Amino acid sequence: MSQTDPxxxxxxxxxxxxxxxxxxxxxxxxxxxLPRGIxxxxxxxxxxxxx
Amino acid sequence: xxxxxxxxxxxxxxxxxxxLDFSQHANKNVTxxxxxxxxxxTTILNAFLWLFYGDVTLPxxxxxxxxxxxxxxxxxxxxxxxxxxxxxxxxxxxxxxRSKTVRRNRSSDFTGTEVNGDLHLEFIDEAGxxxxxxxxxxxLRQIMPERLREIFFFDGETxxxxxxxxxxxxxxxxxxNIMGLTILERGKxxxxxxxxxxxxxxxxxxxxELSELYEERNDLEDQKASLTEELSDTRDSKEKTQDxxxxxxxxxxxxxxxxxxxxxxxxxxxxxxxxxxxxxxxNREIADRISKAGYVPFAAPAxxxxxxxxxxxxxxxxxxxxxxxxxxxxxxxxxxxxxxRELVPETEPYQNVEQWREAAGSSELEEAAMNIASRLxxxxxxxxxVYDDINELLQQRTxxxxxxxxxxxxxxxxxxxxxxxxxxxxxRLESRRKELDQQVxxxxxxxxxxxxxxxxxxxxxxxxxxxxxxxxxQNKKADIARKRAQMAEYMRDRIDELFQKYQDExxxxxxxxxxxxxxxxxxKDYYAEIDDDYSLRILKxxxxxxxxxxxxxxxxxxxxxxxxxxxxxSLARERYHSDEESIYFSGGIYPMIMDSPFGYLDPEYxxxxxxxxPEMAEQVVVLVTxxxxxxxxxxxxxxxxxxxxxxxxxxxxxxxxxxxEYTEIVAENRGGR
Numbered sequence: 001m002s003q004t005d006p007x008x009x010x011x012x013x014x015x016x017x018x019x020x021x022x023x024x025x026x027x028x029x030x031x032x033x034l035p036r037g038i039x040x041x042x043x044x045x046x047x048x049x050x051x
Numbered sequence: 052x053x054x055x056x057x058x059x060x061x062x063x064x065x066x067x068x069x070x071l072d073f074s075q076h077a078n079k080n081v082t083x084x085x086x087x088x089x090x091x092x093t094t095i096l097n098a099f100l101w102l103f104y105g106d107v108t109l110p111x112x113x114x115x116x117x118x119x120x121x122x123x124x125x126x127x128x129x130x131x132x133x134x135x136x137x138x139x140x141x142x143x144x145x146x147x148x149r150s151k152t153v154r155r156n157r158s159s160d161f162t163g164t165e166v167n168g169d170l171h172l173e174f175i176d177e178a179g180x181x182x183x184x185x186x187x188x189x190x191l192r193q194i195m196p197e198r199l200r201e202i203f204f205f206d207g208e209t210x211x212x213x214x215x216x217x218x219x220x221x222x223x224x225x226x227x228n229i230m231g232l233t234i235l236e237r238g239k240x241x242x243x244x245x246x247x248x249x250x251x252x253x254x255x256x257x258x259x260e261l262s263e264l265y266e267e268r269n270d271l272e273d274q275k276a277s278l279t280e281e282l283s284d285t286r287d288s289k290e291k292t293q294d295x296x297x298x299x300x301x302x303x304x305x306x307x308x309x310x311x312x313x314x315x316x317x318x319x320x321x322x323x324x325x326x327x328x329x330x331x332x333x334n335r336e337i338a339d340r341i342s343k344a345g346y347v348p349f350a351a352p353a354x355x356x357x358x359x360x361x362x363x364x365x366x367x368x369x370x371x372x373x374x375x376x377x378x379x380x381x382x383x384x385x386x387x388x389x390x391x392r393e394l395v396p397e398t399e400p401y402q403n404v405e406q407w408r409e410a411a412g413s414s415e416l417e418e419a420a421m422n423i424a425s426r427l428x429x430x431x432x433x434x435x436x437v438y439d440d441i442n443e444l445l446q447q448r449t450x451x452x453x454x455x456x457x458x459x460x461x462x463x464x465x466x467x468x469x470x471x472x473x474x475x476x477x478x479r480l481e482s483r484r485k486e487l488d489q490q491v492x493x494x495x496x497x498x499x500x501x502x503x504x505x506x507x508x509x510x511x512x513x514x515x516x517x518x519x520x521x522x523x524x525q526n527k528k529a530d531i532a533r534k535r536a537q538m539a540e541y542m543r544d545r546i547d548e549l550f551q552k553y554q555d556e557x558x559x560x561x562x563x564x565x566x567x568x569x570x571x572x573x574x575k576d577y578y579a580e581i582d583d584d585y586s587l588r589i590l591k592x593x594x595x596x597x598x599x600x601x602x603x604x605x606x607x608x609x610x611x612x613x614x615x616x617x618x619x620x621s622l623a624r625e626r627y628h629s630d631e632e633s634i635y636f637s638g639g640i641y642p643m644i645m646d647s648p649f650g651y652l653d654p655e656y657x658x659x660x661x662x663x664x665p666e667m668a669e670q671v672v673v674l675v676t677x678x679x680x681x682x683x684x685x686x687x688x689x690x691x692x693x694x695x696x697x698x699x700x701x702x703x704x705x706x707x708x709x710x711x712e713y714t715e716i717v718a719e720n721r722g723g724r
Contacts, residue, residue, distance in 0.1 A: 004540050004541045004544050005541065006537070006541045007534040007535075007537040007538050007541070008534075010534075010538065015541070015542075015545075018538065018542060019542060019546070022238055022542060022546075023235075023238055023546075023635060026234045026237050026241070027234055027635075030193065030233060030234060030237075031189055031196060031197075032189075032192075033197070033198075035237065035241075038241050039241055039244050039245055039248070042238075042242060042539075043245050043248055043249075046245065046249075046535050046538050046539055046542075047535065049538070050531065050534050050535045050538050051531070
């Protein structure tokens with residue numbers, strides 16, 4: 001079990017999709033030692049999923 | 052990734068064009084390259100590093116170009132240097148090449164200055180077409196991550212560092228990288244940073260202000276209710292007082308001695324009321340007149356000046372103009388002047404007539420000027436009318452005020468007369484009437500004050516409601532930011548769970564493999580393990596299932612490190628072939644390219660390592676010194692080496708015909724396809 005709970009009203013599909021998008025963004029920048037802009041990308045993904 | 056062919060052109064001591072093919076044979080997957088010390092084995096390893104990452108770990112790292120090639124071009128000549136590799140990755144055929152052109156500056160210069168450089172990556176698409184990959188640098192680093200360079204392109208003489216003190220971090224990083232766990236580790240770290248961002252947003256938008264505003268609004272609403280009640284009570288009191296006042300007045304009308312005076316007073320009061328209404332109507336009319344025509348007196352000076360100017364122009368005959376533009380145009384078109392002279396374009400008469408056009412007035416402009424002049428006269432007349440109207444209204448208002456005053460004086464006089472009559476009843480009634488009249492007047496004033504206060508409270512309430520709307524909007528932003536922060540935290544924890552789970556799983560799996568490979572090589576009752584701190588340790592069995600750490604020789608450390616790398620490569624290969632589809636923990640196919648893997652090993656260990664090398668990876672490239680190329684090693688290698696090469700080093704100190712050193716790659720055995 002996670003130490004935290006997901007936000008109210010967020011379903012498992014959204015959680016899975018968000019996770020996939022975040023990990024994909026990480027993979028796209030995996031070759032970079034300092035993945036520039038990755039925090040902005042993750043922030044945008046969460047903003048997009050939680051409106 | 053499966054290596055196919057490496058081509059070198061003037062790269063370090065590999066003069067001219069040299070190449071070697073890597074064995075891709077399933078049962079003979081080892082490619083052996085052996086040569087004497089200094090012949091170029093480490094340079095071949097560095098050719099990979101230069102191609103993938105743009106640097107080398109050799110002495111004089113700037114001197115990439117062959118000395119012999121530089122010498123041959125003479126001063127200020129240029130030499131091309133290139134490393135070209137063909138390989139397969141994830142089922143796609145690639146060719147990668149890094150090249151540069153170097154200019155020799157003087158005869159003693161063997162480093163040169165780079166004139167241009169290029170990194171190029173091509174692949175064959177599904178339709179069989181050759182395509183160029185954009186951003187070759189990134190693409191190559193995705194195929195072979197730089198963080199893994201020490202694992203896949205390793206120097207056997209320093210590989211034992213992995214099992215030395217301080218090697219834990221390298222081992223942990225290697226495990227994470229090769230198994231794809233770095234994605235999880237980074238994701239976890241970046242989500243933490245993003246969570247903080249959202250929390251900052253919560254602090255920015257969220258506040259306790261809303262509850263304070265609600266409280267303030269409730270207070271104001273209570274105030275308004277209380278004032279409304281007060282207003283209602285005062286109105287009731289006024290009504291009752293008015294009723295009593297009417298009764299008293301009625302009584303005064305009924306009594307014979309006061310009837311006439313009371314009736315006169317009632318009539319006068321009605322007239323005063325009518326006059327007050329009339330006065331108000333006059334005030335409204337004055338305001339209306341000023342708002343509609345009040346500008347006229349202020350505009351009068353400018354109007355007068357403009358009118359004067361237009362008048363003067365008309366007097367001078369400038370308005371209207373004597374000649375019309377249309378008239379001049381007609382003459383020019385007919386090519387005939389009013390004097391009968393022919394008007395030929397570009398002749399003096401033509402140009403003279405043409406100039407009239409400039410003097411001629413536009414009919415639209417003249418019409419507008421005439422309209423303005425006429426309107427200005429109207430404005431002047433209007434100014435006088437405005438003054439007359441307002442003066443008349445003011446006079447009317449003064450007259451009405453005088454009438455009111457006169458009638459009020461008479462009303463006051465009536466009251467005094469009634470108070471002074473000899474009839475006690477009338478005196479008392481009139482005194483009471485005055486009291487009640489004063490009370491009604493006080494109530495009116497009180498009602499006015501309370502209404503004013505109610506209006507103030509209503510205004511404040513409107514302001515508070517606006518503020519509440521604004522803060523509620525801000526709070527909505529805070530709520531969404533809070534939800535996003537919670538999502539980031541939840542994602543981080545989920546990823547951390549996965550990371551811990553897979554890291555532990557991988558550590559256990561690698562641990563088992565390390566020990567198996569290690570025990571295949573080491574003859575003693577030793578065990579190898581990666582402990583919870585990621586230290587690569589060698590243990591000794593002391594019976595009863597107990598083990599103790601043992602002091603490790605360099606050779607044993609080298610075997611342990613080699614076992615670790617081999618176990619990682621085999622686990623990555625296993626994960627790659629598994630059916631599970633995942634962005635992380637995906638594994639991969641990697642070759643092992645080893646420089647001097649037998650560095651510190653005694654002949655027995657050399658033989659044993661040789662026997663397990665083919666199983667370490669799908670493809671193994673071994674660069675070995677002549678001294679390590681013993682009969683034991685050669686014996687084991689012959690069975691598994693698909694391709695074997697010898698590095699033929701030409702040393703100027705030993706060959707008189709050779710001026711500059713160079714190495715040739717000589718194929719000894721080709722059976723790797």
